Amino acid sequence: MTTRRTVLQAAPLLAAPALLGGCDRSSAYDAAIDAQRRHADELAADTRAVQRELLRYATLAANSHNTQPWRFESLPDAIVIRPDLQRRTPAVDADDHHLWASLGCATENLVQAATAFGRRAQVALAGDRVVITLAADAARRTPLFEAIPQRQCTRTDYDGTPVSSADLRALAAAAVAPGLRCELIVDRARLDNVAQFVAEATTAQMQDPRFVAELKAWIRFSDAESLARGDGLSARATGNPSVPRWLGSLMFGFIVSAERERARYLQQVRSSSGLAVFVSDRNDRAAWVEAGRAYQRFALQVTALGLRTAFINQPVEVPALRAQFGRWLGLGDARPDFIVRFGRGPLLPHSLRRPLDEVID
Ligand SMILES: Cc1cc2nc3c(=O)[nH]c(=O)nc-3n(C[C@H](O)[C@H](O)[C@H](O)COP(=O)(O)O)c2cc1C
Known part of the structure; x- marks a missing residue:
């Protein structure tokens, strides 16, 4: 059995694209990325056009398994985000923590973009709706806004070089939020401790057939599949070639062992400059949205500094290990929301x- 990261990082084993009809570089895929990840040429004047641009920026946010579990509604002075419960991932995210955090990530991109488009955004959670009220303000393009199109989860080894104290301060500042703390870990011995938690949790997930089946359903093995669906975990986004689904599916069960995974994660953590653990005081939807917003600001700041980041959430996704991990961090009852690593590495595809019209009501 395997995990999301395994299949997504199994480049050597899947690297036979010419032989198998895949292609090294898909112009259709790249063209779609370019169209989605462009900065607005100019600040649109009318409200409808502005809101459509804000929604495009919102959809570029991080989101669990790239399920894009959101529905948007444009009102005259507000945008509403609702969860799309068809896109839940109950095996990895039984209580919808990641789903609500994903809405928080989209909310934060929208807030950052609103400032650039001369709108002050106020966010409130009302039942199952995130309501973002927009009021006229001076337009200001911040470094976090500028970073939106380039931000990505970069699932590769980093170069291990340290990050300066000034940059660490900037990362910590970006993640400041009410009821949440972001603990930065750069000490090598502590990084190794976290790596052991990641290895153990990875093994637990690999032994859970529900987790593996759900993961497989969200993997897009080929460019054609990625383009047709516009969602999911594409192999290309982690530097792997596009392969037909039949091959990807065939390889799925063969490519990894728990041992190889353990080694891979130890290496990934060791190659990182540091880790950030996000911890909420409360454990409810409002806190999960807030944590998602803080993570997204952190990731945008990482990008603005020319660094890379990726989640290594396994220890917070396996409930028994989440409690152990929390105790190791000295958290008491507080819930660790996410674990992410950061460092220097290449930008991947x-x-x-999905097209905007598919997610707007
Ligand atoms: C709440 C949340 C949890 C996530 N957990 C993981 C994870 O454990 N491992 C991982 O590789 N990516 C994880 N991701 C990253 C998503 O898979 C990624 O954001 C999505 O595929 C879109 O890609 P992009 O962020 O590069 O645009 C998570 C994202 C969110 C918002």
């Missing part, structure tokens, strides 16, 4: 999003 981006992942696709």
Whole structure:
């Protein structure tokens, strides 16, 4: 059995694209990425056009398994985001923590973009709706806004070089939010401790057939599949070639062992400059949305600094290990929301999003 990261990082084993009809570089895929990840040429004047641009920026946010579990509604002075419960991932995210955090990520991109488009955004959670009220303000393009199209989850080894104290301060500042703390870990011995938690949790997930089946359903093995669906975990986004689904499916069960995974994660953590653990005081939807917003600001700041980041959430996704991990961090009852690593590495191909018209009501 395997995990999302395994299949997505199994380049050597899947690297036979010419032989198998895949292609090294898909112009259709790249064209779709370019169209989705462009900055607006100019600030649109009318409200409808502005809101459509804000929604495009929102959809470029990080989101669990790239399920894009959101529905948007444009009102005259507000945008509403609702969860799309058809896109739940109950095996990895039984209580919808990641789903609500994903809405938080989209909310934060929207807030950052609103500032650039001369709108002040106020966010409130009302039942199952995130309501973002927009009021006129001076237009200001911030470094976080500028980073939106380039931000990505970069699932590769980094170069291990340290990040300066000034950059660490900037990362911590970006993640400041009410009821949440972001603990940065750069000490090598502590990084190794976290790596052991990641290895153990990875093994637990690999032994869970529900987790593996759900993951497989969200993997897009070929460019054609990615383009047709516009969602999911595309192999290309982690530097792997496009292969037909039959091959990807065939390889799925063969490519990894728990041992190889353990080694891979130890290496990924060791190659990172540091880790950030996001911890909420409360454990409810409002806190999960807030944590998603803080993570997204952190990831945008990472990008603005020319760094890379990726989640290594396994220890917070396996409930028994989440409690152990929390105790190791000295958290008491507080819930660790996410674990992410950061460092210097290459930019990989981006992942696709569904067309806007598919997510607007
Ligand atoms: C709440 C949340 C949890 C995530 N957990 C993981 C994870 O454990 N491992 C991983 O590789 N990616 C994880 N991701 C990253 C998503 O898979 C990624 O955001 C999505 O595929 C879109 O790609 P992009 O962020 O590069 O645009 C997570 C994202 C969110 C918002």
